[in-house]
Amino acid sequence: MSTDSIILHPEFIPSFERFAHTIRIEALDDVRDQVEQLFAVASERLKPAAILRVAYIDGFSTEGELPAVHIEGQDFRGKALSVLKDIHRVIPYVATCGTEMESFDLGGFDFLAPYWLDAIKLQALGTARKALFDYCRTKYGMGKPMSLNPGSGNVDIWPIQEQQKLFNLLGETDTIGVRLTESSLMIPNKSISGLIFTSPAVDYESCAYCERLDCPDRRVPYRQTL
Amino acid sequence: MADMKAISEFLQKGRAKDVKELVQKALDEGIGPQEILEQGLLDGMNIIGQKFKNNEVFVPEVLIAARAMNGGMEILKPHLISANVQDKGTVVIGTVKGDLHDIGKNLVSMMMKGKGLQVVDLGTDVPAARFVQEAIAHNAKIIACSALLTTTMKEMEQVVKAVDEAGLRGKIRVMIGGAPVTDSFCRSINADRYTPDATSAAEAALAFCQNIA
Ligand code: B12
Numbered sequence: 070m071s072t073d074s075i076i077l078h079p080e081f082i083p084s085f086e087r088f089a090h091t092i093r094i095e096a097l098d099d100v101r102d103q104v105e106q107l108f109a110v111a112s113e114r115l116k117p118a119a120i121l122r123v124a125y126i127d128g129f130s131t132e133g134e135l136p137a138v139h140i141e142g143q144d145f146r147g148k149a150l151s152v153l154k155d156i157h158r159v160i161p162y163v164a165t166c167g168t169e170m171e172s173f174d175l176g177g178f179d180f181l182a183p184y185w186l187d188a189i190k191l192q193a194l195g196t197a198r199k200a201l202f203d204y205c206r207t208k209y210g211m212g213k214p215m216s217l218n219p220g221s222g223n224v225d226i227w228p229i230q231e232q233q234k235l236f237n238l239l240g241e242t243d244t245i246g247v248r249l250t251e252s253s254l255m256i257p258n259k260s261i262s263g264l265i266f267t268s269p270a271v272d273y274e275s276c277a278y279c280e281r282l283d284c285p286d287r288r289v290p291y292r293q294t295l
Numbered sequence: 296m297a298d299m300k301a302i303s304e305f306l307q308k309g310r311a312k313d314v315k316e317l318v319q320k321a322l323d324e325g326i327g328p329q330e331i332l333e334q335g336l337l338d339g340m341n342i343i344g345q346k347f348k349n350n351e352v353f354v355p356e357v358l359i360a361a362r363a364m365n366g367g368m369e370i371l372k373p374h375l376i377s378a379n380v381q382d383k384g385t386v387v388i389g390t391v392k393g394d395l396h397d398i399g400k401n402l403v404s405m406m407m408k409g410k411g412l413q414v415v416d417l418g419t420d421v422p423a424a425r426f427v428q429e430a431i432a433h434n435a436k437i438i439a440c441s442a443l444l445t446t447t448m449k450e451m452e453q454v455v456k457a458v459d460e461a462g463l464r465g466k467i468r469v470m471i472g473g474a475p476v477t478d479s480f481c482r483s484i485n486a487d488r489y490t491p492d493a494t495s496a497a498e499a500a501l502a503f504c505q506n507i508a
Contacts, residue, residue, distance in 0.1 A: 096309030096359040181362050184355075184398075220444070229446055252393035252446040281474070283350065 074122040074241055079200035081167075083112050083192045091188040092181070100179045107182060111170050111189040117197035118245040119164035121204070121265075124238055126157055143234040147227030148295055149217055149278075152271045159264040160209070161238040164201050166193035166259035168246035190259040198261065211267040218263035220253065221275035226295075229253045235262055297321035299334040302367070306339030309359025311366035318367045328374035332411065336367045340409025344494035354402065357493075361405035368408075382413045384504030387430045388439040389417035390473075391450035396443035399473055399493070403439060406497035412504065423453035427461050435467065436504050439496065442473040451476075452484040468503045472496055 088108060097104055127139045136151040137144055140159065153159065170190065175182045205214040220229025232253040248256045255262065277292040297320045305313040314336075321331050343360040346352040386407050390400050397419050404414045415433050417425060426438045438458065442448040451471045458467055468487040471480075481489035488503070490496045 091355060093309060093355045093359050096311070096363075099312045179362070180365065181358055184358055187398075229444060250393065250395075252444060254393070254395060254444060254447075256395070258395065 072123045074120050074239055074244075075204075076244060077119045077121070077197070077200045077204060079117060079119075079196050081112065081115055081117050081193055081196050083108070083189055083196075088185075088188055088192065092185050097179075097181075103178055103182065104185060107178065107185050108189060110173070111186060111193075114167075114169040114173075115190065115193045116167040116169055117165065117193040117200075118167060119162055119197045119201040119204075120239055120241070120245045120247075121160050121162040121201060122239065123209070124159050124161055126153060126159060129154055141238060143238055145227070145231055145234060147219075147231065148225060149222060149227040149273075149275070151295060152217065152268070152273050153264075153266060155270065156266050156268055158209075159266045160205055160214075161235055161264055162201055163236070163239060163245065163247050163255070163260060163262045164194065164197040165245055165247050165255075165257055165261075166190040166197065168257055171257055187259070190257065194259040194261065202265070205265050205267075211265070214265045214267055215271070215273045216263040216265050216275075217273065218261060218275055221263075222278035223280055226275065226278050232262060235264070297324050297326055299331065299338070302331065302335030303339035303342065306336060306360055306363045306367065307343050309356065309363050311359075311363040314363040314367045315370055318370045322370070322374060328371050328378050329380050331367075331371060332375065332380070336364050336371070337409060337411055340364055340406070344406050344409060344497065348492055348494040354398065357402055357405065361409070364405075364409060383411045383501060384437070385413040385415060385433050385435040386437040386439055386500055386504075387415045387417060387426060387433060387435040388441070389421035389426060390419040390441045390443075391447050391454065392420055392422045393450060394442050394444055394447035395419045396441070396473070399443065400439075400441035402493040403441065403472065403496045406493040407439075407500050410497045410501045412497070412500060423450065423457040426454050427457045427463070427467075430458075430463070430467050431461070437468050437470055437500050439470045439472070439500065442471075442476065445475045448473065448476055448480065451486060455484050455486050470496060470500060470503075 124140050130137050135146045137146045138150045138153050202214050205211045219227050219231045230253055236249050247260050274289045276288045302317045347357050388404050390397055404416050407414050430438050440451050440454050455469050470488045471486045478489050488499050490499050
Protein backbone atom coordinates (compact mmCIF):
# COMPACT_ATOMS: atom_id res chain seq x y z
CA MET A 70 0.00 0.00 0.00
CA SER A 71 1.36 3.38 -0.87
CA THR A 72 0.18 6.72 0.44
CA ASP A 73 0.51 10.24 -0.91
CA SER A 74 3.04 12.69 0.42
CA ILE A 75 1.90 15.49 2.68
CA ILE A 76 3.53 18.90 2.63
CA LEU A 77 3.55 21.18 5.65
CA HIS A 78 4.17 24.92 5.46
CA PRO A 79 4.10 26.16 9.04
CA GLU A 80 4.04 29.87 9.75
CA PHE A 81 7.48 31.25 10.56
CA ILE A 82 7.75 33.68 13.44
CA PRO A 83 11.43 33.85 14.38
CA SER A 84 12.56 35.14 17.74
CA PHE A 85 14.79 38.20 17.47
CA GLU A 86 15.85 37.74 21.05
CA ARG A 87 17.15 34.24 20.45
CA PHE A 88 18.80 35.35 17.21
CA ALA A 89 20.45 38.31 18.96
CA HIS A 90 21.86 36.01 21.60
CA THR A 91 23.13 33.45 19.06
CA ILE A 92 25.07 36.06 17.12
CA ARG A 93 26.29 37.92 20.25
CA ILE A 94 24.69 41.16 19.16
CA GLU A 95 26.22 43.12 22.03
CA ALA A 96 29.52 43.14 20.14
CA LEU A 97 27.96 44.28 16.87
CA ASP A 98 26.79 47.83 17.61
CA ASP A 99 28.73 49.14 14.61
CA VAL A 100 26.66 46.97 12.22
CA ARG A 101 23.38 46.81 14.09
CA ASP A 102 21.41 48.15 11.11
CA GLN A 103 22.72 45.37 8.88
CA VAL A 104 21.82 42.75 11.47
CA GLU A 105 18.29 44.08 11.70
CA GLN A 106 17.92 44.37 7.93
CA LEU A 107 19.02 40.77 7.34
CA PHE A 108 16.74 39.49 10.09
CA ALA A 109 13.78 41.35 8.61
CA VAL A 110 14.38 40.12 5.05
CA ALA A 111 15.02 36.50 6.05
CA SER A 112 12.04 36.42 8.43
CA GLU A 113 9.76 37.62 5.71
CA ARG A 114 11.08 35.41 2.92
CA LEU A 115 11.91 32.07 4.52
CA LYS A 116 9.16 29.50 4.18
CA PRO A 117 10.11 26.47 6.26
CA ALA A 118 8.60 23.26 4.95
CA ALA A 119 8.40 19.54 5.52
CA ILE A 120 7.38 16.65 3.33
CA LEU A 121 6.27 13.37 4.86
CA ARG A 122 4.18 10.32 4.19
CA VAL A 123 3.10 7.12 5.87
CA ALA A 124 5.04 4.04 4.79
CA TYR A 125 4.70 0.44 5.85
CA ILE A 126 7.52 -1.94 6.59
CA ASP A 127 7.37 -5.02 4.35
CA GLY A 128 9.97 -7.04 6.13
CA PHE A 129 13.03 -7.21 8.26
CA SER A 130 16.13 -9.33 7.70
CA THR A 131 19.82 -9.55 8.44
CA GLU A 132 22.17 -9.11 5.51
CA GLY A 133 25.66 -10.24 6.38
CA GLU A 134 26.03 -8.88 9.86
CA LEU A 135 23.77 -5.91 9.28
CA PRO A 136 20.07 -5.50 10.05
CA ALA A 137 18.07 -4.63 6.93
CA VAL A 138 14.57 -3.26 6.64
CA HIS A 139 12.47 -3.33 3.50
CA ILE A 140 10.08 -0.46 2.98
CA GLU A 141 7.98 -0.25 -0.15
CA GLY A 142 10.66 -1.45 -2.54
CA GLN A 143 13.60 0.28 -0.82
CA ASP A 144 16.06 -1.85 1.15
CA PHE A 145 17.78 0.02 3.97
CA ARG A 146 20.83 -1.39 5.74
CA GLY A 147 22.54 -0.26 8.92
CA LYS A 148 23.02 -1.18 12.57
CA ALA A 149 20.57 1.46 13.74
CA LEU A 150 17.73 -0.13 11.79
CA SER A 151 17.52 -2.89 14.39
CA VAL A 152 15.28 -0.51 16.37
CA LEU A 153 12.59 -0.94 13.70
CA LYS A 154 12.37 -4.69 14.20
CA ASP A 155 8.90 -4.82 15.72
CA ILE A 156 7.52 -1.77 14.00
CA HIS A 157 5.12 -1.68 11.06
CA ARG A 158 4.72 1.97 10.24
CA VAL A 159 7.32 4.68 9.67
CA ILE A 160 7.10 8.27 8.51
CA PRO A 161 9.82 9.12 5.98
CA TYR A 162 10.42 12.87 5.89
CA VAL A 163 12.56 15.76 4.79
CA ALA A 164 12.31 19.10 6.59
CA THR A 165 13.98 22.33 5.57
CA CYS A 166 14.46 25.97 6.44
CA GLY A 167 13.22 26.88 2.94
CA THR A 168 15.09 27.80 -0.23
CA GLU A 169 14.15 31.48 -0.36
CA MET A 170 17.45 32.86 0.94
CA GLU A 171 19.78 30.53 -1.03
CA SER A 172 20.60 33.04 -3.73
CA PHE A 173 20.38 36.13 -1.54
CA ASP A 174 23.39 38.35 -2.21
CA LEU A 175 25.30 39.08 0.99
CA GLY A 176 27.85 41.10 -0.98
CA GLY A 177 27.53 44.44 0.80
CA PHE A 178 27.15 42.92 4.25
CA ASP A 179 29.60 42.37 7.09
CA PHE A 180 31.82 39.30 6.90
CA LEU A 181 29.82 37.61 9.66
CA ALA A 182 26.53 37.99 7.77
CA PRO A 183 26.57 34.38 6.46
CA TYR A 184 26.53 33.20 10.10
CA TRP A 185 23.71 35.56 10.98
CA LEU A 186 21.75 34.14 8.08
CA ASP A 187 22.57 30.59 9.19
CA ALA A 188 21.21 31.41 12.65
CA ILE A 189 17.86 32.53 11.19
CA LYS A 190 17.78 29.51 8.88
CA LEU A 191 18.29 27.24 11.87
CA GLN A 192 15.26 28.77 13.54
CA ALA A 193 13.29 28.17 10.34
CA LEU A 194 14.40 24.54 10.29
CA GLY A 195 13.32 24.30 13.94
CA THR A 196 9.86 25.54 12.95
CA ALA A 197 9.62 22.91 10.19
CA ARG A 198 10.82 20.16 12.52
CA LYS A 199 8.35 21.11 15.22
CA ALA A 200 5.46 21.16 12.73
CA LEU A 201 6.49 17.73 11.51
CA PHE A 202 6.67 16.16 14.95
CA ASP A 203 3.44 17.86 16.07
CA TYR A 204 1.74 16.47 12.97
CA CYS A 205 2.93 12.94 13.81
CA ARG A 206 1.63 13.32 17.34
CA THR A 207 -1.78 14.65 16.44
CA LYS A 208 -2.55 12.89 13.15
CA TYR A 209 -0.90 9.55 13.78
CA GLY A 210 -1.25 9.39 17.54
CA MET A 211 2.46 8.97 18.09
CA GLY A 212 3.04 9.58 21.78
CA LYS A 213 6.79 9.92 21.54
CA PRO A 214 7.96 10.23 17.94
CA MET A 215 11.63 9.34 17.47
CA SER A 216 13.75 9.77 14.38
CA LEU A 217 16.40 7.72 12.60
CA ASN A 218 18.51 9.89 10.30
CA PRO A 219 20.79 8.59 7.56
CA GLY A 220 24.39 9.40 8.46
CA SER A 221 23.70 10.37 12.05
CA GLY A 222 25.52 8.88 15.00
CA ASN A 223 28.64 6.89 14.33
CA VAL A 224 29.88 6.12 10.81
CA ASP A 225 28.42 2.61 10.61
CA ILE A 226 25.11 3.27 12.38
CA TRP A 227 23.20 4.07 9.19
CA PRO A 228 25.45 5.20 6.32
CA ILE A 229 24.67 8.58 4.84
CA GLN A 230 24.70 7.01 1.34
CA GLU A 231 21.24 5.63 2.19
CA GLN A 232 19.83 9.16 1.77
CA GLN A 233 18.95 8.48 -1.87
CA LYS A 234 16.68 5.57 -0.95
CA LEU A 235 14.92 7.73 1.60
CA PHE A 236 14.42 10.39 -1.06
CA ASN A 237 13.07 7.67 -3.39
CA LEU A 238 10.40 6.86 -0.80
CA LEU A 239 9.29 10.49 -0.76
CA GLY A 240 9.41 10.91 -4.49
CA GLU A 241 8.68 14.60 -4.68
CA THR A 242 10.99 16.46 -2.34
CA ASP A 243 11.36 18.90 -5.22
CA THR A 244 8.11 20.44 -4.13
CA ILE A 245 9.79 21.70 -0.98
CA GLY A 246 12.98 22.50 -2.87
CA VAL A 247 15.45 20.17 -1.16
CA ARG A 248 18.10 18.73 -3.47
CA LEU A 249 20.40 15.81 -2.75
CA THR A 250 23.93 16.04 -4.14
CA GLU A 251 26.04 13.09 -5.34
CA SER A 252 27.79 13.09 -1.97
CA SER A 253 24.43 12.79 -0.15
CA LEU A 254 24.43 16.38 1.00
CA MET A 255 21.13 18.22 1.17
CA ILE A 256 20.74 21.74 -0.16
CA PRO A 257 19.64 24.06 1.53
CA ASN A 258 22.22 23.29 4.23
CA LYS A 259 19.67 23.61 7.02
CA SER A 260 17.69 20.51 6.13
CA ILE A 261 17.14 17.20 7.87
CA SER A 262 15.84 13.82 6.76
CA GLY A 263 14.85 10.55 8.35
CA LEU A 264 12.31 7.98 9.38
CA ILE A 265 10.02 8.83 12.28
CA PHE A 266 8.74 5.94 14.34
CA THR A 267 7.39 5.28 17.76
CA SER A 268 7.95 2.33 20.02
CA PRO A 269 7.37 1.69 23.69
CA ALA A 270 10.36 -0.66 23.69
CA VAL A 271 13.12 1.62 22.46
CA ASP A 272 14.55 4.96 23.35
CA TYR A 273 16.60 6.00 20.34
CA GLU A 274 18.73 9.13 19.92
CA SER A 275 21.44 9.00 17.23
CA CYS A 276 23.61 11.44 19.13
CA ALA A 277 24.19 8.75 21.77
CA TYR A 278 26.32 6.69 19.36
CA CYS A 279 28.62 9.45 18.15
CA GLU A 280 32.15 9.08 19.46
CA ARG A 281 32.92 12.80 19.80
CA LEU A 282 32.70 12.67 23.55
CA ASP A 283 33.48 16.32 24.22
CA CYS A 284 31.11 17.70 21.55
CA PRO A 285 29.48 20.91 22.80
CA ASP A 286 26.31 19.93 20.88
CA ARG A 287 25.90 16.59 22.64
CA ARG A 288 22.25 16.02 23.59
CA VAL A 289 22.50 12.68 25.44
CA PRO A 290 25.36 10.72 27.03
CA TYR A 291 27.46 8.38 24.88
CA ARG A 292 26.38 4.76 24.52
CA GLN A 293 28.68 2.15 23.08
CA THR A 294 26.14 -0.34 21.78
CA LEU A 295 22.69 -0.11 20.32
CA MET B 296 49.62 55.46 26.40
CA ALA B 297 48.11 52.83 24.14
CA ASP B 298 47.62 49.62 25.97
CA MET B 299 48.30 46.27 24.28
CA LYS B 300 46.42 44.45 27.00
CA ALA B 301 43.33 46.54 26.28
CA ILE B 302 43.55 45.68 22.55
CA SER B 303 43.77 42.00 23.45
CA GLU B 304 40.84 42.26 25.87
CA PHE B 305 38.57 44.19 23.52
CA LEU B 306 39.41 41.66 20.81
CA GLN B 307 38.39 38.80 23.08
CA LYS B 308 35.04 40.52 23.61
CA GLY B 309 34.64 40.98 19.87
CA ARG B 310 34.52 44.79 20.15
CA ALA B 311 35.72 45.57 16.64
CA LYS B 312 35.17 49.30 16.91
CA ASP B 313 37.25 49.63 20.09
CA VAL B 314 40.00 47.40 18.70
CA LYS B 315 40.26 49.56 15.59
CA GLU B 316 40.41 52.76 17.61
CA LEU B 317 43.08 51.43 19.94
CA VAL B 318 45.21 50.05 17.11
CA GLN B 319 45.08 53.46 15.43
CA LYS B 320 45.95 55.16 18.69
CA ALA B 321 48.91 52.85 19.24
CA LEU B 322 50.20 53.57 15.75
CA ASP B 323 49.78 57.31 16.31
CA GLU B 324 51.85 57.02 19.46
CA GLY B 325 54.62 55.40 17.47
CA ILE B 326 54.31 51.84 18.71
CA GLY B 327 55.68 49.38 16.15
CA PRO B 328 53.16 47.47 14.05
CA GLN B 329 54.74 44.14 14.92
CA GLU B 330 54.36 44.80 18.63
CA ILE B 331 50.69 45.75 18.15
CA LEU B 332 50.17 42.61 16.10
CA GLU B 333 51.88 40.19 18.46
CA GLN B 334 50.98 41.64 21.85
CA GLY B 335 47.57 43.01 20.99
CA LEU B 336 45.76 41.17 18.21
CA LEU B 337 47.47 37.77 18.20
CA ASP B 338 47.54 37.65 21.99
CA GLY B 339 43.76 38.15 22.07
CA MET B 340 43.12 35.50 19.42
CA ASN B 341 45.42 33.11 21.23
CA ILE B 342 43.45 33.43 24.46
CA ILE B 343 40.13 32.98 22.65
CA GLY B 344 41.61 29.95 20.89
CA GLN B 345 42.59 28.31 24.16
CA LYS B 346 39.18 29.01 25.68
CA PHE B 347 37.47 27.56 22.61
CA LYS B 348 39.62 24.44 22.83
CA ASN B 349 38.59 24.02 26.47
CA ASN B 350 34.89 24.55 25.67
CA GLU B 351 34.88 27.73 27.78
CA VAL B 352 33.66 29.79 24.83
CA PHE B 353 31.84 28.64 21.68
CA VAL B 354 31.70 29.32 17.95
CA PRO B 355 29.91 32.74 18.23
CA GLU B 356 32.63 34.13 20.54
CA VAL B 357 35.31 33.02 18.11
CA LEU B 358 33.46 34.64 15.23
CA ILE B 359 33.12 38.05 16.87
CA ALA B 360 36.74 37.92 18.03
CA ALA B 361 37.88 37.12 14.49
CA ARG B 362 35.81 40.02 13.23
CA ALA B 363 37.53 42.34 15.69
CA MET B 364 40.90 40.97 14.61
CA ASN B 365 40.03 41.67 10.96
CA GLY B 366 39.11 45.22 11.93
CA GLY B 367 42.46 45.73 13.63
CA MET B 368 44.32 44.12 10.73
CA GLU B 369 42.72 46.45 8.18
CA ILE B 370 44.40 49.33 9.94
CA LEU B 371 47.63 47.54 10.72
CA LYS B 372 48.26 45.82 7.38
CA PRO B 373 49.71 48.74 5.41
CA HIS B 374 52.06 49.46 8.32
CA LEU B 375 53.18 45.82 8.54
CA ILE B 376 53.92 45.87 4.83
CA SER B 377 55.89 49.10 4.94
CA ALA B 378 57.80 47.92 8.03
CA ASN B 379 58.58 44.79 5.98
CA VAL B 380 57.37 42.43 8.70
CA GLN B 381 57.82 38.87 7.41
CA ASP B 382 54.84 36.58 7.51
CA LYS B 383 55.15 33.22 9.20
CA GLY B 384 54.10 31.06 6.28
CA THR B 385 51.15 30.47 3.98
CA VAL B 386 48.35 27.94 4.24
CA VAL B 387 45.96 27.06 1.44
CA ILE B 388 42.67 25.93 2.96
CA GLY B 389 39.40 24.61 1.57
CA THR B 390 36.50 22.21 1.98
CA VAL B 391 36.98 19.19 -0.28
CA LYS B 392 35.08 18.39 -3.46
CA GLY B 393 31.44 17.41 -2.95
CA ASP B 394 31.22 19.12 0.44
CA LEU B 395 29.74 22.55 1.12
CA HIS B 396 30.19 22.86 4.88
CA ASP B 397 32.31 25.80 5.79
CA ILE B 398 31.88 26.81 9.43
CA GLY B 399 34.64 24.49 10.64
CA LYS B 400 36.97 25.42 7.81
CA ASN B 401 36.39 29.13 8.42
CA LEU B 402 37.16 28.75 12.12
CA VAL B 403 40.41 26.96 11.29
CA SER B 404 41.26 29.76 8.88
CA MET B 405 40.52 32.42 11.53
CA MET B 406 42.67 30.66 14.13
CA MET B 407 45.53 30.28 11.67
CA LYS B 408 45.38 34.00 10.90
CA GLY B 409 45.34 34.48 14.66
CA LYS B 410 48.76 32.79 14.73
CA GLY B 411 50.06 35.27 12.18
CA LEU B 412 49.91 32.86 9.22
CA GLN B 413 48.77 33.92 5.75
CA VAL B 414 45.68 32.00 4.71
CA VAL B 415 44.42 31.55 1.16
CA ASP B 416 40.83 30.34 1.41
CA LEU B 417 39.65 28.41 -1.65
CA GLY B 418 36.09 28.09 -0.33
CA THR B 419 34.05 24.90 -0.58
CA ASP B 420 33.76 22.05 -3.12
CA VAL B 421 37.47 22.29 -3.99
CA PRO B 422 38.90 19.57 -6.30
CA ALA B 423 42.19 17.92 -5.28
CA ALA B 424 44.16 19.35 -8.21
CA ARG B 425 43.14 22.89 -7.32
CA PHE B 426 44.54 22.60 -3.78
CA VAL B 427 47.92 21.72 -5.29
CA GLN B 428 47.83 24.39 -8.03
CA GLU B 429 47.00 27.11 -5.53
CA ALA B 430 49.58 25.89 -3.03
CA ILE B 431 52.26 26.15 -5.72
CA ALA B 432 51.00 29.56 -6.88
CA HIS B 433 51.10 30.98 -3.34
CA ASN B 434 54.24 29.18 -2.27
CA ALA B 435 52.25 27.62 0.57
CA LYS B 436 53.77 25.28 3.10
CA ILE B 437 50.49 23.71 4.08
CA ILE B 438 47.34 22.46 2.42
CA ALA B 439 44.49 22.21 4.93
CA CYS B 440 41.41 20.21 3.95
CA SER B 441 38.07 20.16 5.73
CA ALA B 442 35.12 17.76 5.29
CA LEU B 443 31.98 17.21 7.34
CA LEU B 444 30.67 14.03 5.77
CA THR B 445 31.98 10.48 5.61
CA THR B 446 31.21 10.52 1.87
CA THR B 447 33.42 13.51 1.18
CA MET B 448 36.30 12.90 3.57
CA LYS B 449 37.52 10.27 1.10
CA GLU B 450 38.46 13.15 -1.22
CA MET B 451 41.26 13.97 1.18
CA GLU B 452 43.11 10.92 -0.06
CA GLN B 453 43.02 12.41 -3.57
CA VAL B 454 44.61 15.58 -2.23
CA VAL B 455 47.43 13.57 -0.63
CA LYS B 456 47.92 11.70 -3.93
CA ALA B 457 47.94 14.94 -5.92
CA VAL B 458 50.68 16.33 -3.65
CA ASP B 459 52.67 13.11 -4.11
CA GLU B 460 52.24 13.18 -7.87
CA ALA B 461 53.41 16.78 -8.04
CA GLY B 462 56.59 15.67 -6.24
CA LEU B 463 55.85 18.02 -3.34
CA ARG B 464 55.72 15.51 -0.50
CA GLY B 465 57.68 16.87 2.44
CA LYS B 466 57.68 20.37 0.96
CA ILE B 467 53.96 20.83 1.43
CA ARG B 468 52.22 19.30 4.41
CA VAL B 469 48.62 18.10 4.18
CA MET B 470 46.50 18.73 7.26
CA ILE B 471 42.99 17.32 7.53
CA GLY B 472 40.01 17.76 9.82
CA GLY B 473 36.24 17.98 10.22
CA ALA B 474 33.63 16.11 12.28
CA PRO B 475 33.99 12.56 10.86
CA VAL B 476 37.81 12.70 10.44
CA THR B 477 40.00 10.83 12.92
CA ASP B 478 43.66 10.31 13.56
CA SER B 479 43.52 6.74 12.28
CA PHE B 480 41.88 7.94 9.05
CA CYS B 481 44.69 10.47 8.74
CA ARG B 482 47.30 7.72 9.02
CA SER B 483 45.41 5.44 6.64
CA ILE B 484 45.55 8.00 3.82
CA ASN B 485 49.07 9.17 4.67
CA ALA B 486 48.12 12.75 5.40
CA ASP B 487 50.58 14.66 7.58
CA ARG B 488 48.39 15.80 10.42
CA TYR B 489 44.89 15.62 11.89
CA THR B 490 43.73 17.72 14.80
CA PRO B 491 40.26 17.72 16.37
CA ASP B 492 39.76 21.47 16.66
CA ALA B 493 40.67 24.78 15.08
CA THR B 494 43.00 25.93 17.85
CA SER B 495 45.23 22.86 17.70
CA ALA B 496 45.06 23.00 13.89
CA ALA B 497 46.55 26.50 14.01
CA GLU B 498 49.22 25.46 16.52
CA ALA B 499 50.21 22.50 14.35
CA ALA B 500 50.29 24.67 11.23
CA LEU B 501 52.56 27.22 12.86
CA ALA B 502 54.89 24.46 14.07
CA PHE B 503 55.06 23.00 10.55
CA CYS B 504 55.85 26.38 9.05
CA GLN B 505 58.59 27.07 11.56
CA ASN B 506 60.18 23.68 10.98
CA ILE B 507 60.06 23.68 7.21
CA ALA B 508 61.14 27.31 6.98
C1 B12 C 1 24.81 21.49 13.55
C2 B12 C 1 24.76 20.21 12.75
C3 B12 C 1 23.76 20.09 11.80
C4 B12 C 1 22.79 21.21 11.50
C5 B12 C 1 23.38 22.30 10.62
C6 B12 C 1 24.36 21.80 9.64
C7 B12 C 1 24.97 22.91 8.82
N1 B12 C 1 25.76 22.59 7.87
O1 B12 C 1 24.74 24.03 9.01
C8 B12 C 1 21.62 20.44 10.82
C9 B12 C 1 20.60 20.14 11.89
C10 B12 C 1 20.93 21.12 9.68
C11 B12 C 1 22.33 19.15 10.39
C12 B12 C 1 21.81 18.29 9.45
C13 B12 C 1 22.42 17.11 9.08
N2 B12 C 1 23.48 16.54 9.66
CO1 B12 C 1 24.58 17.41 10.94
N3 B12 C 1 25.63 18.04 12.34
C14 B12 C 1 25.66 19.16 12.99
C15 B12 C 1 26.74 19.09 14.09
C16 B12 C 1 26.05 18.83 15.43
C17 B12 C 1 27.62 20.32 14.21
C18 B12 C 1 28.24 20.78 12.89
C19 B12 C 1 28.91 22.09 13.08
O2 B12 C 1 28.50 23.10 12.56
N4 B12 C 1 29.93 22.10 13.87
C20 B12 C 1 30.68 23.29 14.21
C21 B12 C 1 31.95 23.33 13.45
C22 B12 C 1 32.74 24.48 13.93
O3 B12 C 1 32.64 22.13 13.71
P1 B12 C 1 33.44 21.34 12.58
O4 B12 C 1 32.92 21.66 11.24
O5 B12 C 1 33.53 19.92 12.98
O6 B12 C 1 34.90 21.98 12.66
C23 B12 C 1 35.76 21.84 13.77
C24 B12 C 1 36.70 20.64 13.71
O7 B12 C 1 36.14 19.54 13.02
C25 B12 C 1 37.96 21.16 13.15
N5 B12 C 1 38.14 21.19 11.69
C26 B12 C 1 37.25 21.45 10.72
N6 B12 C 1 37.84 21.49 9.53
C27 B12 C 1 39.14 21.25 9.73
C28 B12 C 1 40.21 21.20 8.83
C29 B12 C 1 41.49 20.93 9.32
C30 B12 C 1 42.62 20.90 8.36
C31 B12 C 1 41.69 20.67 10.70
C32 B12 C 1 43.03 20.29 11.18
C33 B12 C 1 40.63 20.73 11.60
C34 B12 C 1 39.37 21.03 11.12
O8 B12 C 1 38.00 22.49 13.60
C35 B12 C 1 36.68 23.05 13.69
C36 B12 C 1 36.58 23.97 14.86
O9 B12 C 1 37.15 23.48 16.02
C37 B12 C 1 27.59 17.86 13.60
C38 B12 C 1 28.22 17.04 14.69
C39 B12 C 1 29.40 17.71 15.30
N7 B12 C 1 29.42 17.73 16.57
O10 B12 C 1 30.27 18.22 14.62
C40 B12 C 1 26.57 17.05 12.82
C41 B12 C 1 27.04 16.18 11.66
C42 B12 C 1 28.01 16.92 10.80
N8 B12 C 1 25.79 15.97 10.91
C43 B12 C 1 25.68 14.80 10.43
C44 B12 C 1 24.58 14.36 9.66
C45 B12 C 1 24.52 12.91 9.31
C46 B12 C 1 23.58 15.24 9.25
C47 B12 C 1 22.39 14.88 8.34
C48 B12 C 1 22.76 14.05 7.11
C49 B12 C 1 21.31 14.17 9.19
C50 B12 C 1 20.03 13.93 8.47
N9 B12 C 1 19.90 12.78 7.83
O11 B12 C 1 19.17 14.76 8.51
C51 B12 C 1 21.89 16.28 7.95
C52 B12 C 1 22.50 16.74 6.65
C53 B12 C 1 22.31 18.19 6.36
C54 B12 C 1 22.61 18.50 4.94
N10 B12 C 1 22.49 19.73 4.59
O12 B12 C 1 22.87 17.65 4.13
C55 B12 C 1 26.85 13.92 10.78
C56 B12 C 1 27.77 13.62 9.57
C57 B12 C 1 28.40 12.26 9.66
C58 B12 C 1 28.44 11.53 8.37
N11 B12 C 1 27.94 10.35 8.39
O13 B12 C 1 28.88 12.00 7.38
C59 B12 C 1 27.50 14.70 11.98
C60 B12 C 1 29.01 14.54 12.09
C61 B12 C 1 26.80 14.24 13.28
C62 B12 C 1 26.94 12.79 13.59
N12 B12 C 1 28.00 12.32 14.19
O14 B12 C 1 26.05 12.06 13.27
N13 B12 C 1 23.49 18.97 11.05
